Amino acid sequence: MTAQEVRLCGLLLQEHFGEVVEKVGRNLLKSGTQNLRAIVHETGLSVDLVKKSLCVLMQHGACSFIQGRKGPGSPTEYKAHCDRMLRILRYPRYIYTAKTLYGDTGELIIEELLQRGHMTMSNTVKTVADRLTQSMDEGSSMDYGEVSSTFSKLVETHFLQRCPPAVGAGTTGSSQTANSTSAAPASSTAPTPESFPDCYRVPQVTLIGRSKRPLASEEGEDQRNAKKAKMDPETHGDEGIYWQVNFERFHQHFRDQTIISAVANKLDQTSSEIVRTMLRMSEVTTSSTAPCTKPLSANEIFRSLPSTYNIPRHILDQYLTLLVDDPVGPPHLKYHSDFYLNQALANLARATLESIVQERFGSRSARIFRLLLRKRHLEQKQVEDFAMIPAKEAKDMLYTLLSQNLVQLQEIPKTPDFAPSRTFYLYTVNQLPTARLLLQNCYKTVANLMERRLFEAKESKRLLEKSQRIEAILASLQASGAEPEQLTEVEEMITAPEKQQLDSLRLHVNKLDSAENQVDETIFLLESYISSSTKPTS
Amino acid sequence: MAGRGRGRRPFGTDPSISRGEGLPPGLQQPTPVFPVMEQKPLPLAGGEEAEYLLALKQDFRGVMKNLPFFIKPAAAQRDVQRYSDKYHSSEQTNSLTDWNLDWRRFPRELQVHIRRRVREGLAFSTMDSSVPVQKKKKKEEEEVLLKLETLEKKEEHEQSSEEEEGGVKKKPEEEEGAEAEEEYDEEELEEETDYIMSYFDNGEEFGGDSDDNMDEAIY
Numbered sequence: 001m002t003a004q005e006v007r008l009c010g011l012l013l014q015e016h017f018g019e020v021v022e023k024v025g026r027n028l029l030k031s032g033t034q035n036l037r038a039i040v041h042e043t044g045l046s047v048d049l050v051k052k053s054l055c056v057l058m059q060h061g062a063c064s065f066i067q068g069r070k071g072p073g074s075p076t077e078y079k080a081h082c083d084r085m086l087r088i089l090r091y092p093r094y095i096y097t098a099k100t101l102y103g104d105t106g107e108l109i110i111e112e113l114l115q116r117g118h119m120t121m122s123n124t125v126k127t128v129a130d131r132l133t134q135s136m137d138e139g140s141s142m143d144y145g146e147v148s149s150t151f152s153k154l155v156e157t158h159f160l161q162r163c164p165p166a167v168g169a170g171t172t173g174s175s176q177t178a179n180s181t182s183a184a185p186a187s188s189t190a191p192t193p194e195s196f197p198d199c200y201r202v203p204q205v206t207l208i209g210r211s212k213r214p215l216a217s218e219e220g221e222d223q224r225n226a227k228k229a230k231m232d233p234e235t236h237g238d239e240g241i242y243w244q245v246n247f248e249r250f251h252q253h254f255r256d257q258t259i260i261s262a263v264a265n266k267l268d269q270t271s272s273e274i275v276r277t278m279l280r281m282s283e284v285t286t287s288s289t290a291p292c293t294k295p296l297s298a299n300e301i302f303r304s305l306p307s308t309y310n311i312p313r314h315i316l317d318q319y320l321t322l323l324v325d326d327p328v329g330p331p332h333l334k335y336h337s338d339f340y341l342n343q344a345l346a347n348l349a350r351a352t353l354e355s356i357v358q359e360r361f362g363s364r365s366a367r368i369f370r371l372l373l374r375k376r377h378l379e380q381k382q383v384e385d386f387a388m389i390p391a392k393e394a395k396d397m398l399y400t401l402l403s404q405n406l407v408q409l410q411e412i413p414k415t416p417d418f419a420p421s422r423t424f425y426l427y428t429v430n431q432l433p434t435a436r437l438l439l440q441n442c443y444k445t446v447a448n449l450m451e452r453r454l455f456e457a458k459e460s461k462r463l464l465e466k467s468q469r470i471e472a473i474l475a476s477l478q479a480s481g482a483e484p485e486q487l488t489e490v491e492e493m494i495t496a497p498e499k500q501q502l503d504s505l506r507l508h509v510n511k512l513d514s515a516e517n518q519v520d521e522t523i524f525l526l527e528s529y530i531s532s533s534t535k536p537t538s
Numbered sequence: 539m540a541g542r543g544r545g546r547r548p549f550g551t552d553p554s555i556s557r558g559e560g561l562p563p564g565l566q567q568p569t570p571v572f573p574v575m576e577q578k579p580l581p582l583a584g585g586e587e588a589e590y591l592l593a594l595k596q597d598f599r600g601v602m603k604n605l606p607f608f609i610k611p612a613a614a615q616r617d618v619q620r621y622s623d624k625y626h627s628s629e630q631t632n633s634l635t636d637w638n639l640d641w642r643r644f645p646r647e648l649q650v651h652i653r654r655r656v657r658e659g660l661a662f663s664t665m666d667s668s669v670p671v672q673k674k675k676k677k678e679e680e681e682v683l684l685k686l687e688t689l690e691k692k693e694e695h696e697q698s699s700e701e702e703e704g705g706v707k708k709k710p711e712e713e714e715g716a717e718a719e720e721e722y723d724e725e726e727l728e729e730e731t732d733y734i735m736s737y738f739d740n741g742e743e744f745g746g747d748s749d750d751n752m753d754e755a756i757y
Contacts, residue, residue: 016607016608017607019611020611051647052609055644059607065644076645091595092595092598095598096591096594115598116605163643242643361577362576510592518582518588
């Protein structure tokens with residue numbers, strides 16, 4: 001956990017869960033695994049607040065607990081997961097992807113699950129159906145079956161997965177399958193959700209009917225009904241089975257989308273369709289961490305192409321050959337084609353690095369950078385010659401890049417005493433460490449953007465509160481049917497310069513927010529590249 | 539590690555200083571807060587998708603603030619103790635009771651025992667979120683009624699039972715009060731007051747606006 005990551009996680013927790021949870025989360029991130037008393041002591045908060053915050057963090061998967069690590073009598077210890085907290089940045093992208101793939105229902109399901117951490121299927125279906133009913137016209141309501149079927153589709157394509165059953169939470173006789181029970185009281189590694197065979201099995205849920213539209217006229221009755229619903233929860237046959245969003249699957253989807261659009265940009269639409277078909281065919285069969293997809297024969301690809309693309313077989317072969325020769329993540333053509341995903345990611349990351357250098361230092365520095373990436377090690381004289389840049393400027397640019405740590409210097413001595421006149425000084429770029437450096441820069445960027453946004457909101461807090469109050473007054477006046485003069489009178493309570501200030505504040509906040517979203521795309525790419533190249537290849 | 543250890547370069551071979559030049563002059567003041575950038579950054583990506591993502595993000599943040607997961611810190615202590623404080627402090631604890639945890643997935647030690655309003659030395663009742671509230675209340679009511687009956691029988695004999703009775707009678711009263719609370723809900727909570735919570739606003743937050751950016755004169 002680097003300092004930038006901790007800072008960013010702290011800001012994300014503060015925005016979404018409040019300052020108390022932020023303090024507890026930060027303490028856990030900085031100090032590693034800790035038990036309850038230590039956390040209470042270090043944060044200085046009350047025991048109740050710390051307990052509540054830990055529950056909140058665990059509900060959202062940002063924290064996990066281990067019991068009995070040092071023997072049977074030792075206290076429960078808690079551990080925070082930094083990468084899980086950083087995912088919060090990407091939530092809008094997950095929700096939007098669900099919308100494009102499964103429509104409004106899918107979007108709301110994913111949104112509910114992200115807001116609540118994990119939920120049972122019946123709860124999710126009910127809540128989503130209620131929300132959909134509210135936005136539909138009067139008189140019609142959403143059927144539970146429709147929402148359930150969308151839920152099942154999400155599970156089938158692995159976008160949702162079951163939460164792993166709780167390990168040693170203090171209950172006995174729980175009838176969960178694939179339970180790791182008394183045999184291993186101190187499990188060293190947390191079981192991944194995928195290690196349980198029932199991970200993607202949809203339970204039998206008895207949930208028939210339609211969602212009820214809340215009646216605004218009969219308030220007393222409604223409240224009593226709501227009380228009843230809270231008091232005796234109806235069981236639908238899936239108690240204890242909780243579902244969570246499968247982030248790895250979404251990441252796989254994003255990666256595929258990026259590759260497809262890169263191919264479309266470089267070659268043409270048809271080749272991107274071919275690539276899309278290949279990736280789709282290996283979606284569920286290949287695990288997300290595999291370096292390359294399962295080999296597919298050209299016949300299979302031909303058969304699976306969507307019917308709108310009526311390209312004859314020999315043209316398909318030509319396209320495949322073209323893709324092989326192309327340096328952007330090519331398929332490897334023998335009798336079968338498989339897709340080297342790792343190489344594709346490396347190429348995408350390299351393109352990102354090059355564009356970052358170009359935007360920060362200018363096109364000529366970018367030319368030098370690209371040169372060094374391709375030619376590996378070059379002396380200063382060679383850099384000047386290959387890049388066709390005059391010596392003085394090339395020297396300047398190289399030293400700027402060197403001072404920013406984007407370019408490294410490698411010394412090769414001719415004599416054992418490293419005399420400078422008899423040593424080769426070669427410039428080089430190492431892609432992986434540079435990617436790591438830029439990833440940390442991205443985290444710092446997002447943290448800065450968030451802090452600036454919070455600062456702007458705090459500066460104009462009084463103005464924002466006033467405008468909110470006026471909006472509330474306006475809404476209530478309109479609901480009770482007021483005359484237009486009253487409305488204008490209320491609107492004039494905000495003076496013109498204040499309105500201007502509000503508008504510019506809104507513009508700034510929107511810009512900062514959307515900048516965060518964009519930086520997150522770069523973060524995703526760099527993270528995928530780094531994790532794919534540091535994995536041990538089996 | 540260039541230049542350390544065996545490969546120590548003499549000072550004069552620093553590549554950025556040509557021979558005959560002195561050291562560059564030192565910085566006399568801190569670097570500017572917003573330095574001028576040589577390369578202007580590209581504009582942000584616009585378009586429908588970016589706007590939709592932005593809206594999603596802002597909505598999500600807004601919703602999270604109202605969920606029971608958002609834990610507000612304890613309100614800052616005021617300078618003087620006020621009568622209305624005991625009506626305000628109850629608003630906080632409501633948030634976590636809305637959230638029904640499945641305690642099978644969480645360690646036991648994290649269960650928070652909620653203290654009911656204690657009257658004169660009664661022990662506090664622990665309330666686990668998994669136990670439905672009504673059943674517990676009914677059980678306690680039955681116990682209390684039984685207790686009342688036995689006490690009534692002994693009433694003439696013992697004089698010290700007066701204290702006990704007082705304590706026990708207050709308990710059913712509290713139960714009723716608590717049940718009545720549930721029905722009225724919303725603002726008329728806690729301590730059986732007849733006033734809604736805005737009655738206890740002591741007007742300190744009103745008119746605390748600062749006078750910046752006011753174009754009109756103040757009389």
